[in-house]
Amino acid sequence: MSKDGSDNTEVPFYGKTPLLGNEAIAQAIVAAGCQVATAYPGTPSSEILPFVASTADRLGAAMAIEWGANEKVAFEMAVGASFAGARACVVMKQVGLNVAADSFMTAAYYRLKGGLMLVSADDPGPHSSQNEQDSRMFAMFAKVPCLDPSDAVEAGEMVYDAFALSEKHEIIVMLRPTTRVSHCRQAIEPVSSVKPGLPVKFERDVSRWVALPVTVKKNHPLHNLRIEEIREEFETSRYNYEVKGGGEAKLGVICSGVSFATLKDITRGRTDVDILRIGTPYPLPHKLVNSFIDRHEKVLVLEETYPVIETQLMNRERVSGRWDGVVPSAGELLPEVIEGIVLPLLHERPSAADSSELDAAMKELGIEPRKPQLCAGCPHRASYFAIRKAFPNGIAPSDIGCYSLAVNQNGIDSSLCMGASVTMSSGFHIAHAVSGQERPIIATLGDSTFFHMGIPGLVSAVYNRHSFVLCVLDNRVTAMTGGQSNPGLSGKVRKGDEGSAVSIEAVARGCGVKFVEAVDAYDVAAGADAVTRAWESAKANRTPAVVIFRHPCMLLRVPQSVVPVKVDAERCVGCRLCITNFGCPGLTFDAAKKKAEVDRRGCVSCGVCRVVCPRGAIVEAA
Amino acid sequence: MAGTQYIIVGVGGQGILFTSRVIARAAIDKGLPIIGSEVHGMAQRGGSVISHFKIGDFSSPLISEGHADVVMAFDQKEGIRNLPFLHEGGTFLVNVDDPSMLENVHLKRYIADRRIRVCGFRGFDILDEHAKGAYLFLNVLILGAAAGMKIEGCEEAPLTAALETLSPPKFLSENLKVFGLGLNAA
CATH class of the missing domain: 3.40.50.970 (Thiamin diphosphate (ThDP)-binding fold, Pyr/PP domains)
Known part of the structure; x- marks a missing residue:
């Protein structure tokens, strides 16, 4: 990449x-x-x-x-x-x-x-x-x-x-x-x-x-x-046109976007469906649409995701879609979904193969969809482990980015939209404060998200004197979306363009934050210590504190020290803590042996997991 | 409907997109239309990944269940999970990790009922033995295996040409070597 x-x-x-x-x-x-x-x-x-x-x-x-x-x-x-x-x-x-x-x-x-x-x-x-x-x-x-x-x-x-x-x-x-x-x-x-x-x-x-x-x-x-x-x-745009079935079509379908392409493949060779494709959903060309509706006994509207064309129709008497519940109001209009809508309107039943044997096989083999997860060696995993270690019962508002996947490690309690980790921390703080309570609040957001919408919330929290710790997970890239640059880096999108990097520490201090410290995200002990002291400072001074967990994203492939690890089967007691709390693709659990194992296909030898096992069973491989 | 429809599945990070791009390039070089749908973003982070890819006269990038000619699986569990995409008599090209899974009675019955042609190859073992365990080359290995097993639209010569065009220079010789390993895995 x-x-x-x-x-x-x-x-x-x-x-x-x-x-x-x-x-x-x-x-x-x-x-x-x-x-x-x-x-x-x-x-x-x-x-x-x-x-x-x-x-x-x-x-x-x-x-x-x-x-x-x-x-x-x-x-x-x-x-x-x-x-x-x-x-x-x-x-x-x-x-x-x-x-x-x-x-x-x-x-x-x-x-x-x-x-x-x-x-x-x-x-x-x-x-x-x-x-x-x-x-x-x-x-x-x-x-x-x-x-x-x-x-x-x-x-x-x-x-x-x-x-x-x-x-x-x-x-x-x-x-x-x-x-x-x-x-x-x-x-x-x-x-x-x-x-x-x-x-x-x-x-x-x-x-x-x-x-x-x-x-x-x-x-x-x-x-x-x-x-x-x-x-x-x-009304005469080349993006709006009819695809006629050729026969005496009883069903007319108004559709847009990829639903049009999918419907065309489904109805290929049929003569009983006319399609009006609309490529300009707003403003809707009413004459074109009304004439199509007038010529059909039954009309269906297929569009993703909200009823935009449908809502603009002046007369919906003969029209099916989302308003009458014929089209599901959530989710993608996949080919199977469209077949399931269109065929019954033509008095046919969608043909589905019997999959009961396959279902039984998947159940026996334990096959389920795989959830997305943080990469092996991801610095965020180490950061969340450090934060949870310091505050097992803290409130952990998070944000939009790869780190949302720390939900797999029980690392986060909430995410809403870009920057909401900061502002919702304020909300958590004042809700508790107004009822005479106090709980550690440890928010997390990424470097790009901090610059995107984290700063106004931080300014507001300093001004209003809200106690929480804001952890900026600075992996030196906008990772989830594929590795774009951001203001924390000097790289720009066009070759030859050079930007000027903005320092997260300087921004935080400029917002009025007094406690600003940075740690290497791989150093779990230092991270846990910094977050502990940051919360003490935030609580004592009634102000937010900032800890920056810094380590480059694995997708950047920055060379780093290689620490091959193994599980010492003697010491492993099969408690699964490393799986539930750390959850690295490089660690698996052998249910028969009741022992954790290093999966060489997943492990990238970052060595972080050595601190995870309370029994010290994960050790450097000689 | 004239054309070939492929479902390519695996786990995020296995390099699935490169595989469909090579088949796409080969089809375009033959003068055939292509359309497909890929997964980018969050779903790439180690989760299930599915690519729909069609050669021929199609409008939609998506394939309906029961209409795919081929399911290519980088990961055998993901492959099994997506078998409903295959039409009767379709081909299941699968990187076999744990052969015992394919011996499951229900699975065998499903495969027999649907007359599915199973083409298995031991991708991880081959790469362990011949490519120092560089699993990143699985995407090229599977292409070689597809050509070796004479899967529709995956002929050796056009795929090799497409691979030569699309491989980054530093991976070209290794890609061609692994492609050859795949050919012989059949």
């Missing part, structure tokens, strides 16, 4: 190449002459910006390509660039748009100068997210036109149209891929040229660029007018 998230930067470019949807989007961003591209990483969007950078390098495009400290920062960087006249885009995942919502909702009304495309990637399922929200709903909320691709090829094509639409109407345009589009791989021709950018020259225009009530009163109605113009244009 490269340091910046794309595993595909070394792909040779000749003829059609198997590209991810995210890579198709990325290369189109460069080819469309985008001048400023910003993002904050988040699955399923993370590969876009690194591939923008590698494509810009390959084609020598004059572009600024940067990670913002969070999505709001990235969004506003792109808005500023647009005001200055540049063609800009900003990329994030669906929950990232919540962070950028403040600027997004207001920027929607503006008459922009340079084209501005927002890519907000949704995660139905979810596969790698804390919710299943639908960005198209956000587009409707903000009154921003939205394009909804069904596959990787189309996702790339929509980029050019998004910029064109944005520049024609001086409006933000949202491109909304889902995980199955972002991580869909198809054969795509690599781009070979870059469209010229726009002239950059900021011109003062207070009535246009300053959001005062008086300008909003004028701009909001104008904004409504241009949305109606776009709705009219969408």
Whole structure:
């Protein structure tokens, strides 16, 4: 894996190449002459910006390509660039748009100068997210036109149209891929040229660029007018079309996104289903949709994840979908789910093979889905072991990142959204304080998350005098999303760009924190000691304390000392503490022998587990 | 429906994505359309990983249960768990870790009823013996095994060419060697 998230930067470019949807989007961003591209990483969007950078390098495009400290920062960087006249885009995942919502909702009304495309990637399922929200709903909320691709090829094509639409109407345009589009791989021709950018020259225009009530009163109605113009244009958009069954179709299905592609494969060869594919879910082209509904006895709407098209329908009398409960209101519309919805509407039963023998086999063999887990040698595992050792009954609010997986080690008690470990610690503290109680509160968050949204909470906690320990798990990278850089490091996404690293210690001190200490995360004894003293200090001084657990992420493959380990079977009493409290893939438990064992396929010889066994049974192998 | 549908399963970190990219490259070189769905992000951290991959005239990156031609399993438990994807008479290419598991009576009955062709190979043992236990090469070994077992869309020559194109220079010679080991594992 490269340091910046794309595993595909070394792909040779000749003829059609198997590209991810995210890579198709990325290369189109460069080819469309985008001048400023910003993002904050988040699955399923993370590969876009690194591939923008590698494509810009390959084609020598004059572009600024940067990670913002969070999505709001990235969004506003792109808005500023647009005001200055540049063609800009900003990329994030669906929950990232919540962070950028403040600027997004207001920027929607503006008459922009340079084209501005927002890519907000949704995660139905979810596969790698804390919710299943639908960005198209956000587009409707903000009154921003939205394009909804069904596959990787189309996702790339929509980029050019998004910029064109944005520049024609001086409006933000949202491109909304889902995980199955972002991580869909198809054969795509690599781009070979870059469209010229726009002239950059900021011109003062207070009535246009300053959001005062008086300008909003004028701009909001104008904004409504241009949305109606776009709705009219969408009536004939090439992204909205019918796929006719050819027979006397009783069922008409309105669908968008990957549900359209899946339905097409399911209904191939059938003549009794007509499909209206909608690639522009907002603003909905009413005439096109109404005419389709009028021509069908029964209409079904398939879209992920919320009823966005369905909600906009003026007449839902003959329409099935989420409103009448025919389509499940949560989870992905997998092929099996769509078959289970569509076939009964055609009075057929989905055929399912008898799997009772397989179920019996899996039960006997103990086969279950494997949960994601912290990597072998992950510094977070050592950090959580140290924290739990110091405070077995402390409250452990955590955050969004790989360390959420410490739930497997009973390392964390809560996670909500980026930065909430800090602010919820404040909440835990004041709730206990107001009822005359006190409990150790040991919060954890990662380096990138600290810069993303940890700082305002820390400032607030210093100001309000809240006692808790904030542990920053600094693994020198934004790990969960594939290894992006962040403000704590000097590396930037584009080759040759050098940033200036921001010190976590200096930020914490600057926020007013007095107790700031850093330890090597692998040093469990030092970590436990630092957290113990930090809590004493926080309690005594009624203020937060900060401990930084520092050690590079295993995925960075930084050379480190190799300490091969083994389990001394004589000393191992089979208590399983090393499995339940440490849970490293390098340690397994032999149920027959009732002994822990080192699994050479998983172990990376970091040596940390030697401190885990209370009997000292895990020792360095000679 | 004209085409071949593969389900590739294993555990996060085994390098599954590289395998589907090599098959994809080989298919594209033959002038065939491809579409697939991969897993990135949290699910890669040691959890179950599944790649859907289709060669031919398809719109959706996803495969319905009962429609896959091949299940390729880097991990035998993950492979067994995903057998419902196979259509009757489909092929199960599996890195066999614990052969006793495949002797389970219920499993044998399921495989017989569904007329599943089982192609097993001892991936970890082969890599222990010939590649100093470098399990990272399992993704290339499985490709070799697929070619060796004459699995649809996995012919030796186009896969070798694709491997030569896609391998990072420092791994090329080792990749070709392991691919050869896979060919002979069949």
